[in-house]
Every structure is written in structure tokens, then in C-alpha cells.
Amino acid sequence: MLLKDLFEYEDLSQEKQSIIDRVSGLNTTPGTPEAALLDRIYRILGTEDISTKISTAFTPAMSDETTLSNKAKQQHKLNLTKIILNLDSDYPAMNAFLKRMEKGGVIDISQLTQPISSFNKIFNGDPVAINAFNAFKLYGVGQRQKGPGEFALAMLSNQIKLAAVGDLEISGIGKVELKAETTKGGGRLGDSGASQEQQMVILEKYAEYIPSLIDYLKQGGKGGGGSIGLGEFVVKLNQELPITGTQDVTDEEGNVIKKGISGPEAKKLRVQIASELLTPTFKTYAAAIASKFAQESASEIEYEYVKQNFEWYKNRDGFDAFLLINFPRQKTMTLGSGDDVATARKNNQLVNLSISIIGTKSGASREQFAQMSMSASKVE
Numbered sequence: 001m002l003l004k005d006l007f008e009y010e011d012l013s014q015e016k017q018s019i020i021d022r023v024s025g026l027n028t029t030p031g032t033p034e035a036a037l038l039d040r041i042y043r044i045l046g047t048e049d050i051s052t053k054i055s056t057a058f059t060p061a062m063s064d065e066t067t068l069s070n071k072a073k074q075q076h077k078l079n080l081t082k083i084i085l086n087l088d089s090d091y092p093a094m095n096a097f098l099k100r101m102e103k104g105g106v107i108d109i110s111q112l113t114q115p116i117s118s119f120n121k122i123f124n125g126d127p128v129a130i131n132a133f134n135a136f137k138l139y140g141v142g143q144r145q146k147g148p149g150e151f152a153l154a155m156l157s158n159q160i161k162l163a164a165v166g167d168l169e170i171s172g173i174g175k176v177e178l179k180a181e182t183t184k185g186g187g188r189l190g191d192s193g194a195s196q197e198q199q200m201v202i203l204e205k206y207a208e209y210i211p212s213l214i215d216y217l218k219q220g221g222k223g224g225g226g227s228i229g230l231g232e233f234v235v236k237l238n239q240e241l242p243i244t245g246t247q248d249v250t251d252e253e254g255n256v257i258k259k260g261i262s263g264p265e266a267k268k269l270r271v272q273i274a275s276e277l278l279t280p281t282f283k284t285y286a287a288a289i290a291s292k293f294a295q296e297s298a299s300e301i302e303y304e305y306v307k308q309n310f311e312w313y314k315n316r317d318g319f320d321a322f323l324l325i326n327f328p329r330q331k332t333m334t335l336g337s338g339d340d341v342a343t344a345r346k347n348n349q350l351v352n353l354s355i356s357i358i359g360t361k362s363g364a365s366r367e368q369f370a371q372m373s374m375s376a377s378k379v380e
Contacts (some may be wrong), residue, residue: 002087002336006162011040013021019238027184032322033282034352035089037085037094037095038081038085038096040098041081041085041098042077042081043102044098044101044102044348045081046077046078049158050155051073053151053154053155053161053162054068054073054076054077055067055068055073055173056162057151057154057162058072058073058140059138060077060150063311064166066087068091079139080136080139080155082130083135083136083139084132086135087128087131087132087135088131089127089128093126093128094128094318094343096126096128097126097128097129097132098222100126100129101156102126104157104158104159105156105157105160106123106124106126106129106132106156107122107123107129107153107156107157107160107253108121108123108124109157109160109170109172109173110172111332112173112332112334113172113173113334114334115333115334115335115340115344116270116331116332116333116349116379117331117332117333117379118190118330118331118332118379119133119331119332119336120330121379122332126152127221129156130330132152132156133149133156134327136151136156137152137182137191137327139152140152140180140280147167147178147179147180147187148164148180148182148325148327149180149325149327150167150168150178152160153168154168159171159172163175167319168323170321173320173321173334174319174320174321175318175319175320175321175322176320176321176322177313177317177319177321177322177323178323178325179322179325179372180324180325180326180327181324181326181327181328181329181373182327183328183375184372186324186347186372186373186374187372188366188369188370188371188372189306189312189313189369189370189372190309190316190369191365191366191369192365193280193281193359193365193366193367193368193369194277194280194281195361196227196358196360196361198221198225198280199277199357199358199359200214200217200226200358201276202276202279203217203273203358205276206269206273209240209241209261210236210237210238210240210241210273212239212240213236213237213240216228216236217358221358223360225360225361225362226358226360226361227285227309227355227356227358227359227367228356228357228358229356229357230298230301230302230353230355231298231302232358233357233358234293234296234298234301235298237270237273237293238296239268241261241266241269242263242296243266243267243294243295243296244263267294268294270293270294271291271293271294273293274286274289274290274293275287275290277357277358277367278357281368282308282312283312285308285311285312285315286308288304288307288308289301289304289305291304291307292304292305298338300323301316302345302353302355303342303345303346304377305355306312306338306341306342306353306355306370307338307341308321308338309338309369309370310335310337310338310340310341310370311337311338312339314338321334321335321336322334322335322336322372323328323335324372324374326374329374329376331379333349333350333374341370346375348375349356349374349375349377350372350373350375351374351375352373353369353371354370354371354373355368355369355370355371356368358376
């Protein structure tokens, strides 16, 4: 089917000709490989599936318009056509890519169900498909609150849809929350936690037991912003409220100003402090995290923290699976439960959770939530 054949359809002719005229440097003479490629790309972009996705992604959210205008849709088709035509590939490779697109897409959905996978596996080793995914990753970001990679995934498979509420709907998985790393650091498991001011009011109630910790925070804490990371917080609790033996509270000269409390009492206080700090943010999920503060291992506390953080977030947003994509490392991770997340952390597949139990004044509402960042470990 050549370009001239599409002009039989009057409703497409003007739009198609506009694209032909505006794609610079393209030989559109009927019968040439370039003309055939353009024809196939345009036909793919004109399918009901992709047209619907374009409308879903780009119809203004705050508008009286319920559908995307033809002019706006035309512009997106032009943009997408240019992106595909500019992919670094030879004709046979582009031809193979378009054949797969014509059959429904270039993504192996079964690989997206795996705990860990690679772009190479997901796209069946097709370099053009991988290039296309990378080229599309930022397309549409910021419109209708879409994040990196959302439109790209939907664009490249008829088994992936942009959800009306949330991120994606993937065949065989369900509603999927997507967090993509395009540079360093991934998205967080939440966005609205307790303020630093609220947290400090809680800690002040226990000033007689943790005076050094409170003084440290008042002097700026980690980085001068009055914050403290989860691991550092546990270390300081271990110093002032150890669960074995007793620890007297002393002044700067070493004079005892308060006799230390026993291990069982310290355990109870540690759990109580953690519960009061975390309940405003995590509600009923805070109890399981707080219970882990009855021991001194920061890593064990962190495992439970990220597990419950995930379950809280999943319950809040109502998704079936959580998909992480790391573009620089060309890999993905799919997590369905808090146990999956804790296991990924234990296996060092997730790194730098960057949890601040007391956040900075400007970022406290986000910093209490775990940041999802994949490690550089290779995919088998």
C-alpha cells in the first residue's frame, strides 16, 4: 500500500499530506522505501488503539473539551512520525520493527511480570524497539500528570493501556503504578507525610530520654536542614535507649543527670516513639514498623519500613503491581507486595531508599517515604 492509496479516504488526505510536507528531507515519491515506511508508520499511528491512547494522554485535563481536536491529534502524529523516522536503524531493522508494531506491538508482556527483567528481554533483542522506547520515554510527560515511560509503553503494545485513573493497565497484570528512573534516583512511595514541625513536637515529649538526639536535630541534623535518616535515627536511639543494660543520661561534663532505664523499658519507649512519629503518615501500617524498633538492627527496621510503606501506598492508590523502569540501566522490576519490596532490598536490587524519619522543612512531606532506586546488578 503506497501513499497514493491512502488519498482514497478523504478524511485522511489533508492530514496525511500535511505530515508529508512537513517531514523534512523525506523522499515521498511513490514506490520508494521512504514512502513505504512513512505510509506504514502513519497507518500504525492511525489505528484505533493508538489514536485512543493519543487522545487519552493529551486531551487537556482542565478543559471543556472531552476529546482531542483533530489539529492537536495531527500534531502528535507528526511528532511521533518524526521520532520513529529518526531512530538509528537501517531499512531491514526498521521493517522488522514495523512488522511487529502492525501485529500489535514490540513488547513481551510476560517479561513485565518478572520480578527483574531487561530491555533486551522485554523487546526480544530488537534494537529499534529499544531505541524507540528510549526516544518515547519523555513524550507526554507533564500532560494529564503522566510520568516518564507511561505513553512509551502504551504506544508500543496493544496490551498496555493508559488508565483513566492512575498509570497503566497491562494485560495479565491489571492496574500498574509506574515509577521511572531517567537519571539518578527513582520515585517515592508517597507524597504527603508529616511535617518536620509536627515530628519535632512529638520528639520533644521524650526530651528526658533522648536529649542528644533532639539537640542534634536542633543544631541542623543531617545536612543542616534539621532532618535525620532512618539508619542514623536508629543509631542514636541505640545510644540513648539501648535495649540491653542501662544508659545514664549525662551532661557535657559527664555528670549523670538521669539514671538510665532498663532494657524492657527502653524497648517500650522506642516502640512508642516510633509509633507516634509514623502513625500520622502510615496510619494502621505504622504499628508493624514501630514494633521493629524493639530491637537495634537498622537494616531489619528498614526492611519492615519499606514493606509497610509499600502496602500503605498500594492500598491508597489501589494498584495491582508496581513497575520500576531504570532507563540508564535498561532494566525493569515488577513488585506486587510489600514482601517483594523487602526481598528486593535484602538482595540489594533496591538501593538508596533515602528514608528520612524526620525530613527537612521543605521536603518533610515526601522524605518519609522510601525512594525506589534499582541497583546496577545485572539481569540473568
